[in-house]
Amino acid sequence: MKAAVITKPHGPFEFVDRPIPTPGPGQVVLKTKACGICHTDAVVKDNLWGLPYPRVPGHEVIGAVHAVGAGVKAPFNTVGKVFGVGWVGASCGECTNCVKGFRHKCALRVFTGINTDGGLSEYVLANASALVEIPDGMDPAETAPLLCAGFTMFGALRDYGLQPGSFVGIQGIGGLGSLGISMARNMGFRTVAVSTSDSKKDFALSLGAHHFVSTGAGTGVDQINAATGGNGLDAVIITAPFADAVEALLPAMAFRGVVVIVALLDRKLTIDPGMLLTKSIRIAFEIVGAAHQNKECVQFCGAFGIKPLIERFPFDKVGEAYDRMITNKVRFRSVVVFE
Numbered sequence: 001m002k003a004a005v006i007t008k009p010h011g012p013f014e015f016v017d018r019p020i021p022t023p024g025p026g027q028v029v030l031k032t033k034a035c036g037i038c039h040t041d042a043v044v045k046d047n048l049w050g051l052p053y054p055r056v057p058g059h060e061v062i063g064a065v066h067a068v069g070a071g072v073k074a075p076f077n078t079v080g081k082v083f084g085v086g087w088v089g090a091s092c093g094e095c096t097n098c099v100k101g102f103r104h105k106c107a108l109r110v111f112t113g114i115n116t117d118g119g120l121s122e123y124v125l126a127n128a129s130a131l132v133e134i135p136d137g138m139d140p141a142e143t144a145p146l147l148c149a150g151f152t153m154f155g156a157l158r159d160y161g162l163q164p165g166s167f168v169g170i171q172g173i174g175g176l177g178s179l180g181i182s183m184a185r186n187m188g189f190r191t192v193a194v195s196t197s198d199s200k201k202d203f204a205l206s207l208g209a210h211h212f213v214s215t216g217a218g219t220g221v222d223q224i225n226a227a228t229g230g231n232g233l234d235a236v237i238i239t240a241p242f243a244d245a246v247e248a249l250l251p252a253m254a255f256r257g258v259v260v261i262v263a264l265l266d267r268k269l270t271i272d273p274g275m276l277l278t279k280s281i282r283i284a285f286e287i288v289g290a291a292h293q294n295k296e297c298v299q300f301c302g303a304f305g306i307k308p309l310i311e312r313f314p315f316d317k318v319g320e321a322y323d324r325m326i327t328n329k330v331r332f333r334s335v336v337v338f339e
């Protein structure tokens, strides 16, 4: 099989021939159908966490079961059945965090395409505990981005006590943000897209945003106040990986508003505690959850017809797929398609 491997910091994707893996107990091998490119793949590409090479990135994987290891139970042991694999590559179900329900915080800490080889490969070894059931008929390329981009936004929008009609800002319209707009709209929130790119206005409105706020030439705070009738944002989900974006939007928050940061920020935050105190603003960091919740996200998107806007790339163009993402050119998720 062919795999796209990063072998050194900032190095290109290199195609290598490897044997198809053999599944161990509790594992399956998937024949890859599609894999989305996430900004977090920069962790491997740019060696942000100092992890060892070589590594195959990719944690938005859709594939069909090709081989089954010992002890894998139904429905995961059906050859040919399609599953997804997201960021969380394993959870034991037994450690303190797993028992509390936080299986994405499992002590095993196995992240797909980070600690194990991921989906930018013709076949992928996966733990059955990480498999996400995919309803029949969903297009693999359009489903792959739901597994990380979609799922991250799903949790950020669902878990912070927002109410129907809440004013919700989606800051940064990339892979996560574009799906976040569609989700926020379908969850019943008054949705404000906040972007540095004026060229994305029509996209944002077509995805369901009620308002588009440009931060190209300013902070956008006045526009947000106008769009929300002076209320401010009850929540904003920060997807651009820049602390500047967080700091600029704090004055646009409503009383008791929540800033949910999902991006991997480029530096420490500098925040006026007086402003947080006066308006009782909360700051939260949200990380993508585990397989059993990911299924809920996929089902939600299927039920409401939420699909990412994607650009499809053949496997041999994986470098181009990554470059269009990292240079903010892709509209809005690069997906590598294998067949």
Ligand SMILES: NC(=O)c1ccc[n+]([C@@H]2O[C@H](COP(=O)([O-])OP(=O)(O)OC[C@H]3O[C@@H](n4cnc5c(N)ncnc54)[C@H](OP(=O)(O)O)[C@@H]3O)[C@@H](O)[C@H]2O)c1
Residues within 6 Å of the ligand: 037, 038, 039, 040, 041, 148, 149, 152, 171, 172, 173, 174, 175, 176, 177, 194, 195, 196, 197, 200, 239, 240, 241, 261, 262, 263, 264, 265, 286, 287, 288, 325, 326, 327, 328, 332
């Ligand atoms: N917490 C989690 O579990 C989790 C999961 C997945 C991803 N992430 C992180 O979330 C962030 C967003 O990921 P993504 O895949 O959505 O990224 P993306 O597709 O690259 O989108 C990021 C957006 O940030 C804005 N941006 C502004 N200036 C930029 C610049 N100089 N370069 C790149 N983008 C710029 C752009 O939106 P505008 O043009 O609209 O300004 C861009 O579309 C990343 O930090 C990623 O690592 C976290």
Ligand SMILES: [Zn+2]
Residues within 6 Å of the ligand: 038, 039, 040, 041, 059, 087, 148, 149
């Ligand atoms: Zn991701």
Ligand SMILES: [Zn+2]
Residues within 6 Å of the ligand: 091, 092, 093, 094, 095, 096, 097, 098, 099, 103, 105, 106, 107, 108
């Ligand atoms: Zn565990």
